[in-house]
Amino acid sequence: MTTQFLDVPDGRIAFDDTGDGPLVVCIPAMGDIRAEYRFLAPRLVSAGYRVVTFDLRGLGESSVNWPEYGSAPTARDLMALLRHLDAGPAVVYGCSLGSASAVYADAEAPDLIRGMVLAGPFVRDAPTTRATRIGAKMLLTPGLTKPLFLSYFPKWLPTRPADFAEYLTRLRANLGEPGRIDAVRGLLRSSHREAEARLDRVSAPAIVLMGTKDIDFPDPAAEARWIGDRLHAEVVMLDGEGHHPHVGHPDQVAELVERFIKGLPA
Template sequence: MSETRYLGLPDGRLAYDDSGDGPLIVCLPSMLDLRSQYRFLRPLLLEAGYRVVTVDQRGMGETSARWPEYGSTPLAHDLLALLRHLDAGPALVYGCSNGAAAAVWVAAEAPELIKGLVLAAPFVRDGDGGFALKLTAALMRIPGLAVPLYMSYYPKWEPKPPADFAEHKAKLKANFKEPGRGKVIADYLSMSHAEAEVRLDRVQAPVLVIMGTGDIDWPDPAAEADWVARKLNGQVVLLDGAGHHPHVEFPEEIAEAVTAFQRSL
């Protein structure tokens, strides 16, 4: 594991790791998780000859806890700053969940920085979570409830959990106990991806959409993957039974798909 690096930004400090040589792949984990979400995919990409950078989102991991705002668009600004800081030319960006929205935003606003997009379990528009999700988001604003509610929901995102699932979950829970971090849960749950959706027509970079059929965040994951791919003229890889973190459950299949996609660019 490489040593954590930091990028100072006007409102906080962004934590990331950077290792390997070759074509650059920047990986954004899903909201309210750690960059170690890529603990299985990252070594496979390094072995395949890539330079891999994984990032902790605002409020999470080793990135600063307190920021003026959280969500897809703030993450997009952070990604933009990081790509310029790395100064390695156009990158392939692998964005999961709201990380996909951030990747779309940057591809539209700074196309010179993007070689291609891999959008895993992508939220590039606002979904209709219904009353249950709205009630849960409201409850998570109550002090003392946010962390236990979120941690009870977390396993639903990985229906085929890896052997170290309990260890990773414990690490995530410990991270939320650090000062200021538990409060970000409600802020992320109330974010919008509308700024990514209005930019979809401006994305010119090649796109690969990865979706699991067991992703509970969409009533019909396959239909959502097809919609995203059609909007972006992209390809789709559908993984049977995978949840919202497909690179955790099926790292070998994801590494193969990413490698083939990158080589086609």
């Protein structure tokens, strides 16, 4: 598969484009690369969808040294990509901060988005405690960001695929490239306030996929219900799953995504 690139203000976004049919665009979680969708994308392509996955600013094969990072800048990149693809309204699958980006984009450009799948979703800033503030400060310390992030990453995946060790090595290599850790720090410093402020402007149908063992939330079910209520969205709790449900249970998630898409207005 040949990587494609889109020039946007201040940098270049890397993406893959495979399959034919209704468009599904996938946004990775913070600190991850578009290969996060290595299991879900081929399943959706086989089901008759065109799937585009892209790298966040500063990560994967996207360029480095951006002036800003976060869910709002990612949303602007998403909107630019959707306009570039010019394939009509898309279904957007956003994981973690990718969910906040989908919310922001739909509020700003509802003509671009047909529906949203929000997985392990952040659509607002998580409440902090003294322990989480100390942890965040440590993550932002030069020299500690990469090892601490990579030690935390496995906790997102209580159900790990067979290629997990290989994938972690690949991610470690990417984060070792110049400028990549700066992107992770930028994402860690960012806020989802702009997405939360736009929740009442969302018009696209949505489905919330939340793992019962998602460690990023003190009460995953409560957060999923809150999002579902705000967006009038269906909520599906995935038993034993973590922050990346499409990695741990790609067959189940692909079936849920297909059902959701088939239920959308034509």
